[in-house]
Amino acid sequence: MTSTNKIKQTPLVDYYKRNKIKLTDFGGWALPIQFTGIIEEHKAVRNEAGLFDVSHMGEFFVEGNDAESYLNWLLTNDVTKMEVGQSQYHFMCYSNGGTVDDLIISKLATTNFLVTVNASNTEKDFNWMKENLFGDVILKNKSDAIGLIALQGPSAERILQKLTKIDLNDIKAFHFKQNISVGEIEDILVSRTGYTGEDGFELYVAVDKTEKLWESLLAVGKEAGLKPCGLGSRDTLRLESALSLYGHELSSEISPLQANSGFAVKMNKNCDFIGKKDLKEQLEIGIKQKIKGFELVGKGIPRSGCKVYDNLGKEIGVVTSGTKSPTLNKSIGLALLNTDYSDLNGEIYIEIRTKFVEAVVVKIPFYKRNKKTK
Template sequence: MAQLKRTPLFNAYKAYGGKTIDFGGWELPVQFSSIKREHEAVRTKAGLFDVSHMGEFEVKGKDSLTFLNKMMTNDVSKLKVGRAQYTAMCYENGGTVDDLLIYKREEEDYLLVVNASNIEKDFDWLESHVSGEVVLTNVSDQTAQLAIQGPSAEIILQKLVSDTVLQEISFFGFLPAVNIDGITALVSRTGYTGEDGFEIYCKAEDVEKLWVAILREGEEEGLLPCGLGARDTLRFEANLALYGQELTKDISPIEAGISFAVKTQKPEDFIGKDILVAQKENGPARRIVGIEMVDKGIPRHGYKVYSGDTVIGEVTTGTQSPTLKKNVGLALVQEEFTAIGTEVTVEVRNKPLKAIVVPTPFYKRPKK
């Protein structure tokens, strides 16, 4: 049996009550207290996540922009220094290699942040397409990442930062060298929870000190260490796609509902462009929608969705929403059944249960 990978914070989990599970080959905390308590903390106060399992690649060189625009669905030429961009990489058939963030640190200097389960696959895919003067480096092992999320995230982190006003970092903006309690880190106003907050990138050897310092400083604000369980329910309520569920090698970004990250009008050709152009112009044959259960039952990943006796799709993610207290799901269904209010049936443990197509996201954070 293969040894599970561990982040540099693994030894710190036990002190905070972390319960670990196998997550795509990584031994990671599913929770520290309870999923519902951690979920509620992020929605009302703040939560701190170890996301050091994510992958980081550097792309440098005078042809880096040309290379990235060939590989990505978004228009990387629009990215300014100090800004991050959400994008996807696709295969020729329009299926998704991965969804990721690109940080433009300087001209000809980019940082890519990819999903943990895809690190090797993504690096090999990128490396196989490198041309011109491009230096591609996998720096995942040297890099750690924390995410502090929630309405109090800025207040807490600012206590540890004296030389930067965090309020000045706009959504999807970042600063490459912020001093946090003596540790230099890249800090971006990004996240995967539907709340305000920051993602913090530092050297692997510095992350435990940073974790302890942030939790100590945030204690009086109600900050909790959070695991993968709450991260999943939070991103699900905010309708943020998860690779392996809403996005796969067989599901395109258009079908998954992230067409905003597919710029078919950019002049450069990119991998999968022809298929994605056709899906944008004609509409995809199937699409991710929100469903809410009418009958009592929870729609889980992989459950079949029916119209009458006909299978029309399947659930990609589903749970009881901790915020809404409703049983809801995301489902990939045929286009003709995607209208709001459409009645469908979900097969839950061999029982047909009624559900209805509803708007997404299920949760939007209140505006300040």
Template sequence: MEGLKKTPLFNSYEKYGGKIIDFAGWALPVQYEGIIAEHEAVRTTAGLFDVSHMGEVEIIGEDAFKFVQNLVTNDISILEDDQILYTLICYQDGGVVDDLIVYRFNENHFFLVINAGNIEKDFEWMLKNKDGFDVDITNISSSIAQLAIQGPKAQAILQKLTNTDLGDIKFFFCKRGILIGGIKCLVSRTGYTGEDGFEIYTDVESVIDLWDRILDVGKEDGLKPVGLGARDTLRFEVNLPLYGNELSESITPLEAGLGFFVKLNKENFIGKDALVKQKKEGLKRKIVGFEMKEKAIPRHGYDVFAEDNKIGAVTTGYLSPSIKKNIGLALIDSKYSELGTTIFIKVRNKLIEAEVVDKRFYKKNYNK
């Protein structure tokens, strides 16, 4: 693990049986007990994730609202104080710089949570586009640690450690200055698994104690530490994108099926003109869901064929732990994107039949 970045919890992984891998330059656990067991824990009880590798950027100043509104594709004018929004940052050509979560603390103070592998790139892009805006942009990633507790029992478990009524935190809202086990935290309710749950932000000095306390108090309810493997299967089953798979600098939000988070009627944002043009001309490619007709498991990068022509590639594929089917997402020629269309996935030099199906493989269970 030499040369890899480490979260404050790195030395705690071994204690819980963590198997460490290189993820975007970070030494992180792919699993503890096992991907299937961890996946099922989140679906049935609860799981605790160390997501301290995620990046955080603070935008403060008189033009904070104007700057963020110009930076992102979604419309932040709808936000109240302490409300949260999912959105994307695009290049001028419509390709995606990153997808992110925006927290509005007030009109002059925003908190952006970005992907670990994109921290430096995103920060540089923000600085490059701040001319004309009276804002201070600060990368505070190294001073913030983040945990996420997800699953049907997440609220009941976390409630044992705080006097704040967590039921008062609505979906895509946050509360600041909450004490969790006596540790000051920012707590939000969004999630990346399709289950109810919370994100807990605190300082790097306190997070080890917080991690241990949550796991200890949740033990009797079946709470498990969860690694990157189950995080990926969980988000994939409910059609939540992963940057580098369903999103990239060469894949637009519209191609990814995320048009809901792109407000083309907004006055302006970086990449708007290109996306307006793409929508007007019609999408040549789309992300689709598919189900294998044989036992072969599709994997990221596998080629997709139809009528003897290569029409795209798999972005994510698994044997789904929840629905017990071999399923995947693929970016393919729009001509073959209709539900029920037969396509073929090239698995070990053999073309395996698959069918285009609804991307919502598993029903989300958020507490709204």
């Protein structure tokens, strides 16, 4: 692995240099915040399509006769329910129910799984998985060998279909196909997943073919309004869709249940899993703090770390993420709130710099796309 003291580069670094794209240090990776502008890129994804370099994400392979039982012990969702060709959202938890990471696993074969983890957690996650390894299982970290590109937006299928012979309509949400050719590039895994709230695909490709795939997609998607997008719009898009970000809505101190993600915590699956005991206690005793959505009534932009108060000036929580929504033209955010103050339409106040700005608790997600019938 590359030293953590040196900033890491994705396979698109030469593309960025040629096109004079400004890069920033994001968790030890050199990545663009924007190409032409955050709002422009955000709206492209909502209305047409956007292309994201997410090659900084980590990829592990779990293989062997005990791969399924190992992952079922390690993760919160039920791996036994998966079919080959299916992806599933999961959490890894500590024994106290806190979150190691949120991730997606894809079942490549009966005894072979791909695990995709958050970039900043790659080393920590791999070490955690090694510490809890058992049985006939081989664990491999292939993050340095794999590039990952996300094509997101209502025009994503139409754009990608121009470059491949497979019928993309056959790939349902949270499913994938392997060994796909896209243009002249072979052996791509095409997954119908993403992090924007829109329909779209994530394409796993060999590192040395990533730049060619990126440029091929941009060329064929130009007429459809496809734009390259950076970290800025990726964050505003995921926040409008109320998708959790590790280190904000999830952490070693914030459990999946607190993050309103109980759908991926299967208490009734046919085995124990790490953290189950404490997560079960949270459900039985009652969760004291939960992630809730809010909109500002007053003026300002909430940011992570801003304190939240009730109308009597009592501190009741903290903002985990906030932004000015380009789609809704409102200031929105997520906050970890005491459950006594998390009722819909409840009046709260966000401390932004030196001012207390009125806000209201609202239903999430803030934005939800109109899904086409498949």
